[in-house]
Amino acid sequence: MTMTPRLKLVTALAVAGFACPAFAAPEAADTATLQRLLERLERLEAQNTRLASEIRELKQEKAAIAHSLSSDRLSEKEPELTTRLKAVEQDVVALKPSAKLAEKLDGIEVEAGLTTVWQRASGLPHGTRDNGDKFNYRADLAVTAPLESIGDVEHKLFAHLRVGQGQGVNEPFGYLGHFSAPNASAFAVSGANPDDSVALLSEAWYQAAIPLSAAGRPSHHLEVTFGKIDIYGFFDQNEAAGDETSQFLNSALVSNPLLDLGGEVGVDANGTQPGLIASYVNEFDSAYPWRVALGVFGAGQTGSNYQDTADAPLVIAQFDTTLKPFPGLAGNYRAYAWTRRDVPRFLDDTTSEQHTGFGLSIDQKVADGVTLFGRYGQLLKGKLPFERAYVFGAQVSGNYWGRANDALGIGASWLKASSAYKRAGGEGYLSADSYDNGIADFTFTPSGAERIAEIYYRFHLNSQFSLSPDVQWIQRGGANRHADPVTVFGLRANIAY
Numbered sequence: 001m002t003m004t005p006r007l008k009l010v011t012a013l014a015v016a017g018f019a020c021p022a023f024a025a026p027e028a029a030d031t032a033t034l035q036r037l038l039e040r041l042e043r044l045e046a047q048n049t050r051l052a053s054e055i056r057e058l059k060q061e062k063a064a065i066a067h068s069l070s071s072d073r074l075s076e077k078e079p080e081l082t083t084r085l086k087a088v089e090q091d092v093v094a095l096k097p098s099a100k101l102a103e104k105l106d107g108i109e110v111e112a113g114l115t116t117v118w119q120r121a122s123g124l125p126h127g128t129r130d131n132g133d134k135f136n137y138r139a140d141l142a143v144t145a146p147l148e149s150i151g152d153v154e155h156k157l158f159a160h161l162r163v164g165q166g167q168g169v170n171e172p173f174g175y176l177g178h179f180s181a182p183n184a185s186a187f188a189v190s191g192a193n194p195d196d197s198v199a200l201l202s203e204a205w206y207q208a209a210i211p212l213s214a215a216g217r218p219s220h221h222l223e224v225t226f227g228k229i230d231i232y233g234f235f236d237q238n239e240a241a242g243d244e245t246s247q248f249l250n251s252a253l254v255s256n257p258l259l260d261l262g263g264e265v266g267v268d269a270n271g272t273q274p275g276l277i278a279s280y281v282n283e284f285d286s287a288y289p290w291r292v293a294l295g296v297f298g299a300g301q302t303g304s305n306y307q308d309t310a311d312a313p314l315v316i317a318q319f320d321t322t323l324k325p326f327p328g329l330a331g332n333y334r335a336y337a338w339t340r341r342d343v344p345r346f347l348d349d350t351t352s353e354q355h356t357g358f359g360l361s362i363d364q365k366v367a368d369g370v371t372l373f374g375r376y377g378q379l380l381k382g383k384l385p386f387e388r389a390y391v392f393g394a395q396v397s398g399n400y401w402g403r404a405n406d407a408l409g410i411g412a413s414w415l416k417a418s419s420a421y422k423r424a425g426g427e428g429y430l431s432a433d434s435y436d437n438g439i440a441d442f443t444f445t446p447s448g449a450e451r452i453a454e455i456y457y458r459f460h461l462n463s464q465f466s467l468s469p470d471v472q473w474i475q476r477g478g479a480n481r482h483a484d485p486v487t488v489f490g491l492r493a494n495i496a497y
Contacts, residue, residue: 107146113496114139115185115245119169123486128172136166138187138245142203152211160203160230162270164188169488177478179261179386179415179450182488184244184251190269202272204228223279230272231265231297234279235318235336239363240373240395241411245494247395249470252413252452256359257389258377261415264338264355264384266299266314273297273304273314290321299340312342312352331364346383347424355382369397373411379418386450386479387418405460416449417479447481450474456492468492 116137141161146154168183189198205227212220225234232242236256241247244254251260259265267273275297283289298304299314318336325331337358345351359377366372375391391413398406425446456470470490477483 109144111142111497112140113245113494115495116493117168117183117185117249117490118492119183119488119490121169121172121182121486121488123484124172124176125484128176134166134169134183136164136168136183136186136188138162138164138185140202140245152215153208155206155208158203158205158207158227159201161199162187162202163197163199165194165197173474173477173486176483177444177480178474179257179478180250180252180413180452180474181261182250182472182474183490184249184254185492187271200270201228202270203230203233219281219283221281223277223281225277225279226275228272229275229277229297231259231267231275231295231316234277234293235295235316235334236359236361236375237320237332237334238361238373238375239332240371240409241363241375241391241393245492245496246458246466246468247409248393248411248454248456249490249492250413250452250454250472252389252415253391253393253411253454256361256375256377257386257391257413257415258357258359258379258384259338262377262379262384262386262389264314264340264357264379265297266304266340266343268304273299274306287324288322290319293318293320300343312340314338314340325364326366329365329367331362333364334361335359336361343382346385346420353382355384356380357382369399371395383420384418385421386415388416390414403460405463405466407458409454409456409458411454413452414449415452415479417446421479422446444478444480445482446479448476448479450476450479464496466494466496468494 114137117135119134120132139162142158143160144156144158146156149155164187166186167188168186170181170183170186173180173182188194189196189200205225207223207225210222210224212222232255236242236259238255241253242255244251248254251257254260265273275295277293277295279291279293281289281291294317295315297314297316298306298308298310300308300312302308303311303313316336316338318334320332320334322330323333335358337356339354339356341354342352343355345353357377357379359375361373361375363371363373372394373392375389377389379387391411393409393411396408396410398404398408425444452472452474454470454472456468458466458468460466468491470488470492472488472490474486474488475483477486
């Protein structure tokens with residue numbers, strides 16, 4: 001007969017009691033102690049039985065999991081852990097292509113915008129053609145893609161696509177001899193049928209930033225940029241008056257009028273040109289950085305479109321810095337000069353001359369929500385219809401009236417007619433349409449300057465969508481003292497991402 005552990009313990013205690021009568025006195029305390037020991041023994045036996053059962057179940061589950069993992073197939077009869085693990089593995093495999101794509105796209109920046117403008121001009125001479133409501137739209141898509149670094153050199157590619165239709169009210173102002181264009185946002189591919197809306201690669205350039213400081217030390221570096229470039233992205237910038245899609249619409253307030261309206265930049269028919277820019281950027285004092293840039297651009301009828309790019313280039317140099325003449329309020333100050341040879345002579349395009357000029361562009365905060373701006377341009381050598389330009393104004397944040405994203409802009413420009421232009425009486429500058437388009441009593445006598453004033457209010461519906469009512473006043477268009485004042489009413493819708 002086999003004895004259980006419990007029976008062995010009881011027998012041992014009984015024998016001990018008989019063998020040692022002195023220690024086995026029939027007292028109630030000893031009986032109670034024995035009873036407690038038996039109860040504890042019963043509990044230990046029960047726990048041991050449960051543990052043995054659980055161990056058997058775990059071994060069986062381990063064997064089932066091992067068998068399930070040996071196959072890639074999913075089955076409802078498999079253990080839940082195996083099913084979930086296989087599902088996770090399949091999700092990871094499915095996400096690998098997306099993860100690789102996301103890694104490749106890391107750092108790429110995309111900007112997109114759609115601008116639509118309505119304008120109507122009041123005060124044009126009686127009989128002016130195309131006098132009425134005018135619409136135009138322009139869409140822009142810009143992509144900046146960083147490239148894999150070469151040592152400490154960081155570099156990137158930039159591409160800008162543009163498409164649009166409509167000239168707004170610009171055309172009648174052109175054949176009436178005005179210096180300025182009331183709609184700088186208007187864009188249509190040169191020579192395209194008005195029914196066509198053709199996308200154009202407006203810009204495509206490469207840029208490398210070459211550090212001149214050791215890692216961890218104050219920064220200064222060289223920047224080299226080359227390709228098809230919009231010159232105003234690198235020269236004559238202005239924080240308060242440099243974006244026709246959200247700020248001023250008149251071209252005389254968007255960039256230096258001598259460079260733009262005077263044609264000194266010599267861009268192609270679509271507004272860009274090939275160029276090479278070398279810049280030195282100094283940021284030893286991060287609060288007061290400064291930069292020196294030198295640009296060489298293909299210019300003119302053939303130089304700007306990659307035919308004879310190096311024959312008669314535009315050379316422009318700029319120094320810009322950040323200053324704080326008012327405590328805590330930063331301002332940007334830019335001074336630049338340009339020169340260009342073999343420019344067709346004014347009123348005599350059979351000969352050429354050299355043009356040289358300089359300009360200033362300033363935007364300065366004078367309060368948390370108020371930025372003043374100004375531009376000045378002066379032609380030093382050569383002849384143009386106007387030889388001097390003044391631009392000034394202010395941008396006020398809507399923060400003052402509880403609309404932090406809104407802005408109010410007020411600006412003015414004064415374009416002084418050149419002596420050569422006044423002596424010629426405007427001849428050679430006006431289109432032939434000025435005389436045969438049926439305008440009644442059209443008289444042109446240049447004197448003084450063309451004066452432009454503009455006011456807009458940018459109302460943000462949300463962070464991406466804004467509406468901007470706009471009013472322009474133009475006096476002495478083309479410096480014509482007989483020209484009646486013209487008012488241009490406009491409404492701009494801009495969606496930017």
